[in-house]
Amino acid sequence: SQQGEEDPQALSIQEGENATMNCSYKTSINNLQWYRQNSGRGLVHLILIRSNEREKHSGRLRVTLDTSKKSSSLLITASRAADTASYFCATSDSWGKLQFGAGTQVVVTP
Amino acid sequence: NAGVTQTPKFQVLKTGQSMTLQCAQDMNHEYMSWYRQDPGMGLRLIHYSVGAGITDQGEVPNGYNVSRSTTEDFPLRLLSAAPSQTSVYFCASSGPNTGLPVDAFFGQGTRLTVV
Numbered sequence: 001s002q003q004g005e006e007d008p009q010a011l012s013i014q015e016g017e018n019a020t021m022n023c024s025y026k027t028s029i030n031n032l033q034w035y036r037q038n039s040g041r042g043l044v045h046l047i048l049i050r051s052n053e054r055e056k057h058s059g060r061l062r063v064t065l066d067t068s069k070k071s072s073s074l075l076i077t078a079s080r081a082a083d084t085a086s087y088f089c090a091t092s093d094s095w096g097k098l099q100f101g102a103g104t105q106v107v108v109t110p
Numbered sequence: 111n112a113g114v115t116q117t118p119k120f121q122v123l124k125t126g127q128s129m130t131l132q133c134a135q136d137m138n139h140e141y142m143s144w145y146r147q148d149p150g151m152g153l154r155l156i157h158y159s160v161g162a163g164i165t166d167q168g169e170v171p172n173g174y175n176v177s178r179s180t181t182e183d184f185p186l187r188l189l190s191a192a193p194s195q196t197s198v199y200f201c202a203s204s205g206p207n208t209g210l211p212v213d214a215f216f217g218q219g220t221r222l223t224v225v
Contacts (some may be wrong), residue, residue: 033213042200043153045213088152097143098202098214099169100152 014109019076021104023089024069030093032065034074037086037103046074046087063074067097079108113137123191123224129199131186131220133137133201138216141204142184146170146197147219153200174217189225198222 007022023032031050035043049056049065049072056063062075076083088106092099117132126224135142143158145168155168159178173195175187184203188195198221 014207042218043171043216048213054167090153097141097155097156098153100145100151102150 006087006090006101006106009102010105010107012107012109013079014024015080017079017108019106019108021074021080021106023072023074023088023101025072025089025091025101026070027091029067029091031091032063032072033090033098034061034063034072035088035090035091035100037088039085045087076106077105081108081110084108114201114203115218116199116214116220118220120221121223123188123222125191125193125224127191127192129187129188131199131201133186133217135184135186135203135215136182137166137203137205137206137215138181139203140181141214141216142178143168143178144174144184144194144198145188145202146195148197154189156186156199165206188220188222193224194200196224 005024013019019092029051033047034046035047037043047058049063060077066071084107086103088100088103090100092098114135140161144156145153147153148217154170156174157176159165162178162181165176178184189214198219200219201217
């Protein structure tokens with residue numbers, strides 16, 4: 001079974017709005033990572049948050065991690081049409097072994 | 111350019127045929143892995159390797175073999191292709207296990223269809 005589960009499964013917003021997606025996982029982790037996948041392409045690493053961190057920023061991305069609730073959220077601020085993609089969370093052990101959720105499909109309309 | 115290279119990008123097989131998906135990385139990464147991605151699902155781990163000569167099973171290993179004779183290469187073998195193996199396959203690598211978090215680099219994927 002998959003370690004992470006994203007919510008919602010799909011999200012449709014307009015340019016300029018913020019997009020928030022959540023990820024829940026089951027077992028203890030070393031770190032949690034978020035990836036983006038454009039249609040038909042490989043995955044691109046977005047941001048990594050360690051298990052002892054609570055919040056991290058990278059450009060328009062903000063990630064939070066609550067290890068007590070085994071959950072994380074990804075916020076994309078001021079979304080653009082180019083942000084249209086599927087977003088996956090993945091938990092990682094110390095070796096880098098990743099377990100992915102099913103993803104959130106985000107559509108940003110102009 | 112440095113990165114993870116997968117070949118082929120597309121492949122059609124008949125049921126029962128065998129083939130090898132190639133994966134190579136030039137970043138001297140210790141950890142390499144294979145995933146499959148089916149429609150509407152995230153990536154599921156097939157096999158992984160923590161270094162040359164060491165491999166282990168992931169979540170969905172049945173029907174696949176791997177070997178890791180060099181640090182650079184991690185081929186995935188389909189022994190007798192089945193329609194259920196129709197999927198997109200991704201290879202990934204990540205750096206040495208120093209105890210520090212590392213992010214993974216992914217290849218562009220191989221789209222496999224078994225008819």
